[in-house]
Amino acid sequence: MCLAVPGRVMSLDTRDDTPMADVDFGGVRKEVCLQYTPDVQVGEYVVVHVGFAIQRLDEQSAIDTLANFEKLGILEEEFGDGFELAAKQAGLTQEAAS
């Protein structure tokens, strides 16, 4: 269910008193309704489903998630065990990654 993709807000507009935006999906442009993310600014990313931004995309979160995946590999090479890893993540991540 629920195909939703991230896109970058390029410009803001209003139609029928409704906030709209021109959103860029890597070169593909589509008009998107911002009724539910009215505070979004140009340059920010939104998650778009059937022409509506349903949520702001938290870029820092995306970067952190990917960074965690990167660390997983390194941790795994060092410790090779999921439970140990979970323990490391709980408290010792800094130390383990260094």
Add this chain to the structure above:
Amino acid sequence: MLDPEPVSFDGWVCPMPLRDSPNIVMGHGGGGAMSAELVEHLFLPAYGDAADAELGDAAVIPVAGGRIAFSTDSYVVKPMFFPGGTIGDLAVNGTVNDLSMSGATPLALSTAFILEEGTPLSELGRVAEAVGAAARAARVRLVTGDTKVVDSGHGDAVFINTAGIGLVPDGVDIRPDRARPGDVVIVSGDIGVHGVAVMSCREGLEFGTAVESDSAPLSGLVAAMLDTGADILVLRDPTRGGVAASLNEIAKASKVGVSLVEGDLPIPQPVQDACGLLGLDPLYVANEGKLLAFVAPDDVEAVLSAMRAHEFGKSAAVIGTCVEEHPSMVVAKTRLGGTRVVDLPVGEQLPRIC
């Protein structure tokens, strides 16, 4: 939404007003003076030197001995004008490409128009102009034609049928059932381009994109491939249903499995992104200027380099191989290392929400 790029229409003028109407009327299909005027004042000037003077009921074409390829196709694309092309160039390139997929050198085409009453002559002019330009580019003659008009509401502006003949060179034997395990699958370039360009201006889906249709005649590319002396086993232009449909047809005809490597598919980023947005799979999206070729492993290098040297094969790539396993089926190895079956599409691919 972006306006579709108009075909090069500069300098085109209707040499004489077609009676009083700026639009197609029933009389244009009546076979009388108005029909003759339409040919004389609209089609012939638009076709230019690609057309034989009379576009008579039948054309007589001298050919040397050998084998003739014969093909026909009808074009009902909606919208008629889309980024990078029109129904007119599609109608020429489509039949030129169908002929080319048998290895034939296309010689001559017929063009038959079914026009809806009320269609603006200016639009028809743009389409006819595109037909002429495409025929010149593909070096085929437009030798005969026909025009019919249907009541308003009984057609959709312009439908075109083209039929064509070509000559198959000696020694060329290209058939969908010639693929064998071990043979290599080549695609001539980026896939999914035409379908995305047309979808971008289809009512209800409009989106902005720089993607333009890849509509192109492939006869020159095929000639270059044949010139290598390689035994080209199978050729197919993956139009409706995309690469997936064509590969399934070939796998079935040759009773081999086709194993694709998803990471090797040349998919331009804007096509990938448009498909991501609409929930479509680029493998199922139409192409109008690409071909799939099956060749023996020893011939791959020569054929690939000949293709890459040609303007319509610059980004040709190997995308898979024929295997003994899963005969008649196409299976793709995913980027993650899993596999998935690439099935024949049931019907038209529709945008999905889930």
Add this chain to the structure above:
Amino acid sequence: MKYLDEFSNPDLAKRLLDQIHATTTRPWAIMEVCGGQTHSIIRHGIDQLLPDQIEMIHGPGCPVCVTPLEIIDKALAIAASPEVIFCSFGDMLRVPGSSQDLFRIKSEGGDVRVVYSPLDALKLARENPDRQVVFFGIGFETTAPANAMTVYQAKRLGIENFSLLVSHVLVPPAVAAIMESPTCRVQAFLAAGHVCSVMGTHEYPPLADKYEVPIVVTGFEPLDILEGIRRTILQLESGRHELENAYPRAVAADGNPAAMAMLGDVFEVTDRAWRGIGMIAQSGWKLSADYRHYDAEHRFDVASMHTDESSICRSGEVLQGLIKPHECEAFGRECTPRNPLGATMVSSEGACAAYYLYRRLELVEPAHA
């Protein structure tokens, strides 16, 4: 696309998979609730890369699949009216009602149109004031705000020739219904990320608690799904059952308050039938009293129509993970993607359609094994 392509990186996928393999010691049955996740799992072959002990059960989270036959028959009846322009998401066109589908209605002269966004349907209503424009408002919580916006705008702008055929369903009651089933085999859930983008995560901790199942809010790209599975397995192996959010870039705990406010205004919770599963109490939305005027069921007098589901189709058991698709007697015989009996065979996200492909591959593979 940025923030999309990075999440299918094969090298990182391998790291996540290695983790999952290293962590899994026992068999586990995990349900991915959402059809979009099912699609992704199959599209990327993720299920084949998991340890053999992990079984993915494809849940009921495909709105196309669970829309009851009766609503589809109502849609077909409305779409066949000459004054109607019937608008739908593309997914729904091929879904069969009792005797036909929207394609057939279209071929018989019905004005059926595919739209990308519900707002496109509203636009059609304004452009065609002499026609009745009906939008087929299906979907889960993700799609509901978009559909709600159409009637909100119609009311605000005085667009009287627009109405909504509503068949909205809700995820948490379905999760509860699955867990209440005496034959339930599900031990953990991947919750649907985009549903939570709208609704937040507050509904899930009580479910995780009550049924003692890990629930991990999960995204849709390959890395998201693998991360959801990894976190689920970590919980299962260590005996925990909590809510975790593995999709923080698109899901905030509080969801989208503006969207939820609109949903509270336009819709009210109602009992809904799920195709193949049956009636689930308080599991859907209907238009609230303020918007009843825009309810297509009333405008076109189809509210009293009643249709029974196919008696041989066992999609309900498939949706609950009780049987595998090929264990249904109709599978591959009376029921194929070309001639589907149940909606799980229709949608590309449907478990039966997915299995139809896999089983064929498995059938031919022994030949070279």
